[in-house]
Amino acid sequence: MSNTNGLRKNTLGLFSLVFFxxxxxxxxxxxxxxxxxxxxxxxxxxxxxIYIMACLILMIFxxxxxxxxxxxxxxxxxxxxxxxxxxxxxxxxxxxLALIAYLSIQTAIIAMLGFFTQLFLEQHLALSIPWWALSxxxxxxxxxxxxxxxxxxxxxxxxxxxxxxxxxxxxxxxLLVKKEGALNFSSFEPSVFMQGNLGIAFxxxxxxxxxxxxxxxxxxxxxEPHKTVPRATLCALLIITVFFCFTSWSLVQAYxxxxxxxxxxKDPGNFIFDITRQYVGQWAVETMSVLLITSLFAAALAxxxxxxxxxxxxxxxxxxxxxxxxxxxxNGTPHNASHAxxxxxxxxxxxxxxxxxxxxxxxxxFGSAIATLSILVLQVGVSAAVIMFFRHTANxxxxxxxxxxxxxxxxxxxxxxxxxxxxxxxxxxxxxSALVQFIPWFIASCGAIGYLMSLKRKARLMRxx
Numbered sequence: 028m029s030n031t032n033g034l035r036k037n038t039l040g041l042f043s044l045v046f047f048x049x050x051x052x053x054x055x056x057x058x059x060x061x062x063x064x065x066x067x068x069x070x071x072x073x074x075x076x077i078y079i080m081a082c083l084i085l086m087i088f089x090x091x092x093x094x095x096x097x098x099x100x101x102x103x104x105x106x107x108x109x110x111x112x113x114x115x116x117x118x119x120x121x122x123x124l125a126l127i128a129y130l131s132i133q134t135a136i137i138a139m140l141g142f143f144t145q146l147f148l149e150q151h152l153a154l155s156i157p158w159w160a161l162s163x164x165x166x167x168x169x170x171x172x173x174x175x176x177x178x179x180x181x182x183x184x185x186x187x188x189x190x191x192x193x194x195x196x197x198x199x200x201x202l203l204v205k206k207e208g209a210l211n212f213s214s215f216e217p218s219v220f221m222q223g224n225l226g227i228a229f230x231x232x233x234x235x236x237x238x239x240x241x242x243x244x245x246x247x248x249x250x251e252p253h254k255t256v257p258r259a260t261l262c263a264l265l266i267i268t269v270f271f272c273f274t275s276w277s278l279v280q281a282y283x284x285x286x287x288x289x290x291x292x293k294d295p296g297n298f299i300f301d302i303t304r305q306y307v308g309q310w311a312v313e314t315m316s317v318l319l320i321t322s323l324f325a326a327a328l329a330x331x332x333x334x335x336x337x338x339x340x341x342x343x344x345x346x347x348x349x350x351x352x353x354x355x356x357x358n359g360t361p362h363n364a365s366h367a368x369x370x371x372x373x374x375x376x377x378x379x380x381x382x383x384x385x386x387x388x389x390x391x392x393f394g395s396a397i398a399t400l401s402i403l404v405l406q407v408g409v410s411a412a413v414i415m416f417f418r419h420t421a422n423x424x425x426x427x428x429x430x431x432x433x434x435x436x437x438x439x440x441x442x443x444x445x446x447x448x449x450x451x452x453x454x455x456x457x458x459x460s461a462l463v464q465f466i467p468w469f470i471a472s473c474g475a476i477g478y479l480m481s482l483k484r485k486a487r488l489m490r491x492x
Contacts, residue, residue, distance in 0.1 A: 035359020038249075038250075040249075040250055040255065041255050044242055044255060045262050045263050048238055048239055048260075049267060050184040050187065050328070051237070051326055051333070052235060052236060052237065052238050052239065053323060053325065053326035054191055054192055054267070054271070055191035055319055055322040056323055056326065057271065058299055059315075060139075062274070062299070063291040063295035063296075064231065064291075064295055064457070066287060067295065069224055069229075069231060070219075070221070070224065071223050071287060071288040072283070072288070074214070074232075074275045075214040075215065075220075075273075075275045076214055077220060077225070078235070078268055078272040080232070081229060081232035081235070081268075082236075082265070082268035084437065084440045085264055087433050087437045088441070089260055089261065091430060092409060093256075095112070095412075096246070096253070096256050096260075098111070100246045100247060104125070104240065104244045104246075105121055105243075105406075106337065106340065106341065108413070108416075109121040109405075109408045112414070113408065113411060117478070119481030121405055121408055121474075121477070122337070122341045123477030124474050124477065125401070126334065126341070127470070127473045128401035128405065130334060130371075130372075131393075131394040131397040132237065132394060132395065132398035133334060133372065134375060134390060135390060135391045136326050136391075137165060137166055137323075138387075139323055139390075140162060140165050140323035140324055140327060141162030141376075144165075145158040147316060159379060159386075160380070162376050163373055165324055165327060166327075166373055167369070169327050169331040169369075170369040173328070173331045174358060174360055175358060175360070184329060187321045187322065187325040188325060191322040194314055195270075195274055196270075196273075198302060198307055198311065198315075199277035201306045202281055203280060206280050206281070211280060219284065226451065227447075227451055229444065233403070234399045235271055237399065238329065238330070239260065240402075242259040242263065243260075244332075244333050244336045278302065281302055281305075300315065300316075331369070334364075335361045336361060339352050339354070339364045346480055350363055351363050388457075388458060391457075392458035392463075395456065396452055396455050396463065399448060399455065400445065401473075403441055406437070413434040414434045414435065417430035452466055452467075
């Protein structure tokens, strides 16, 4: 039989946790898909400095997040933080938003995975398999791995992540080695990185970090969570920043400030592949094509685990069907939650495939936009929750910077980013559909539904109590 005693304890160390987070960020996918768009729609050759700016803001956000992590040891992460700081009703809103965010990005990634696998099979094996069928296959594989012990997935993600990072860094190094003339560090000068559309560049940079906050989701399964979660959060932030900053700076060396934006605009899909072909060779392009698929699968597996643990935590708190918080008798994983959202995703993919939806133009565009905006809203909520939590926690040894000024600064910066994102949703999503403008209303409606669910639960408890 299953049990509801909790997730399997002491199974994840620092490195496994970092792998989960960085894999969710999908570095290779961000470089191939997101970076070229950030260059030609944002601030061109100044993009490396924007990744540092995004990291600094998320570091400030992490100050309060980490301070409060010592008082939170729950798989609910954002949902639990907001519940403890702002109350159960707002926590319920956060739970629905978090599920929507992760389900949206999971659907977007799995559709993109099916699309690129379809292209690869057609080009190399002359096989014609619909993208949605391949996406469903990968969903089943992630489902099976999600039920295994969590450290199994952590090891797999570690291998896949190291491979994708290695191929990009190889391109970076070969580019710098073969470059003629002195290296150019102008990307970090204010006169350069302040040009162009700074807001758009910043939004794309922030989006590259989606998933970094998921360290707290695994708090119940970590060894020494009060130490491991903060360390993993900071390590993940620094690794993602160094990777994207160094890679984008290296790419600027290939074409220079005057040309890079125009070249990226001409063919953003092949921008990185063309550079890799020129400086490393065709074999590296072929390898990168395979690793792009494994990168997307690693991200899909990471988000699968995130979603399972969110559902587990919400169910355990009584907001949804109680059976979903059951854990596997041997592996200690939230298998019922994994079953539930895997079946939902399979049905969604089947429906999308039957209606001939384009995996990139429709599914990935909307899914990534919904996820980015939802995560930003949750980060605002967590910053507010940290402030309120420590206002009502008398016995703590944290400084005013940790419990008030840093969360307040993060709340302000994230709120400004939300406004930027809403004003540029079509550009962020890559879709010119008028429906994109309804995304903020959809997110607000989901939050309201969560709030009403909590009120209904309280009323039910009062009647039965």
